[in-house]
Amino acid sequence: MHNIRYIRNNPEQFEKLMKRRGILINSSEILDIDNSIRSYQTKMQVLQEKRNKASKEIGQMIAQGSDISDLKKNISDYKSELAFMDEKVKELTLQLNNLLIELPNSLDENVPEGKTDDDNIFVKSWGEKPNFAFKPIDHVEIGEKLNQIDFKRGVKISGSRFVLLRGQLALLERALATFMIETHLLDNQFEEISPPFIVKEHALFGTGQLPKFSDDLFHTTDDRWLIPTAEVPLTNIVSNEIIDMNILPLRFVSNTPCFRSEAGAAGSDTRGMIRQHQFSKVEMVFITHPSKSEKELDYLVSCAEKILQKLNLHYRVMMLCSGDVGFSAKKTYDLEVWLPGQNSGQGSYREISSCSNCGDFQARRMNAKFKDKESNEIDFLHTLNGSGLAVGRTMIAILENYQQSDGSVIIPEVLLPYMRGLKKIEALN
Numbered sequence: 001m002h003n004i005r006y007i008r009n010n011p012e013q014f015e016k017l018m019k020r021r022g023i024l025i026n027s028s029e030i031l032d033i034d035n036s037i038r039s040y041q042t043k044m045q046v047l048q049e050k051r052n053k054a055s056k057e058i059g060q061m062i063a064q065g066s067d068i069s070d071l072k073k074n075i076s077d078y079k080s081e082l083a084f085m086d087e088k089v090k091e092l093t094l095q096l097n098n099l100l101i102e103l104p105n106s107l108d109e110n111v112p113e114g115k116t117d118d119d120n121i122f123v124k125s126w127g128e129k130p131n132f133a134f135k136p137i138d139h140v141e142i143g144e145k146l147n148q149i150d151f152k153r154g155v156k157i158s159g160s161r162f163v164l165l166r167g168q169l170a171l172l173e174r175a176l177a178t179f180m181i182e183t184h185l186l187d188n189q190f191e192e193i194s195p196p197f198i199v200k201e202h203a204l205f206g207t208g209q210l211p212k213f214s215d216d217l218f219h220t221t222d223d224r225w226l227i228p229t230a231e232v233p234l235t236n237i238v239s240n241e242i243i244d245m246n247i248l249p250l251r252f253v254s255n256t257p258c259f260r261s262e263a264g265a266a267g268s269d270t271r272g273m274i275r276q277h278q279f280s281k282v283e284m285v286f287i288t289h290p291s292k293s294e295k296e297l298d299y300l301v302s303c304a305e306k307i308l309q310k311l312n313l314h315y316r317v318m319m320l321c322s323g324d325v326g327f328s329a330k331k332t333y334d335l336e337v338w339l340p341g342q343n344s345g346q347g348s349y350r351e352i353s354s355c356s357n358c359g360d361f362q363a364r365r366m367n368a369k370f371k372d373k374e375s376n377e378i379d380f381l382h383t384l385n386g387s388g389l390a391v392g393r394t395m396i397a398i399l400e401n402y403q404q405s406d407g408s409v410i411i412p413e414v415l416l417p418y419m420r421g422l423k424k425i426e427a428l429n
Helices: 004-009 011-020 027-064 069-100 139-145 151-158 167-188 201-207 231-238 290-310 361-366 391-401 413-418
Strands: 121-126 242-244 250-259 278-288 315-319 331-339 348-357 369-372 377-380 382-390
Touching: 004 011, 004 027, 011 027, 027 069, 121 290, 139 391, 167 250, 167 278, 167 290, 167 382, 167 391, 167 413, 201 231, 201 361, 231 250, 231 278, 231 361, 231 382, 278 290, 278 391, 290 315, 290 331, 290 348, 290 382, 315 348, 331 391, 348 391, 361 382, 382 391
Parallel strands: 242 369
Antiparallel strands: 121 315, 250 278, 278 382, 315 331, 331 348, 348 382, 369 377
16 A cells, blocks of 8 residues: 555655556546545544533533523534545545556666566576476476376366375475575574465555455355465564554564466466466565665565575576556565576576565554554554465476486485485376
8 A cells, every 4th residue: 555645755765666657647636636635624623622612611501500402403414524524535545546556666766777577677586597408398297207296187177277196296395385484593593484375355455466456365154264485474564553663574484385367377377287276385575674674675586586596496586577566565576596407408597486575555554553662653564575485496497407217206305304204206007
């Protein structure tokens, strides 16, 4: 949600900020509604003072034995007028909010201009692409030859964009999630959270998925929603609360299933496990003081990088351009892992983590604030989120980067303590 005071004081600048998002708005429409609300509120204050004064006078006139019929009528009229104006304020406030909630977050000034992911800016890379003495294949072929990625039965049970993992790959998925969580807990001192996987509408409104992106979500019959990412419940831990500034930053981590209808991605990435309706992801959420959020974003990215480095997977970091930054974010870095089996063995980079600073955008939507007990300052928190990492895509990266000529897959050394003695994934009979 946007700060109406900022729009009121900087209407032209706000229009420019939205234009960077590809949205042309006329701030006068917003300000006309805002002015009407403030006008009614001023009139209500004057009327309330008159009503209070008249109420005091009634007592005095009764004591004096005076006729109070006219005064009672005035009080009744004031009450009716106040009720009418109160309804108008509610109607106009709803109208204003409906305009503001459809507008994305303002972008950080450092975000580069651009329209698509082709305009994203390379920041850095880590590691080397693996060299193969054979033509690498993608995870679909690898998994099917191992007889451990079962798309046919996933579809039979649940429909398209579902998969069933078997045997050693089911173990690998569990090992990856455990390794990621334990790394964040031991190396980064996060707090692990086991949140609900189903949330109320206000939680998704707070993080920005509703109302704009309802088609990308799964809705239950009792008017609740399956989480598209643990960002939703983790960020909402502080909704409608005032947090003591001294306990900031809060750094949460969680491994959850994620559910997405992928309505906005129909027809894309239909092969394999890249884009599924259900997948596992380790999510990081930071809650911080506004002055620290930029540094916290750098730290968030480094935490995601650490997982890839420990797995010895080559990746690059990209800063997203203005046309590619998500609705609730003001600045985003994507970590893209190298997948050598894509494009018929030519390889390609694919996003495996997206780390965003949302500023106070989500905090305003969910009324999440902090308080400095010394100065009594109360203001909105800043929220950040990032994948640490998407478990399914990490497994894809391991299958493609660690594949062997005989069809087996070597287990990265760092995962061995979680693999029950298994060092190599081989075909099941």
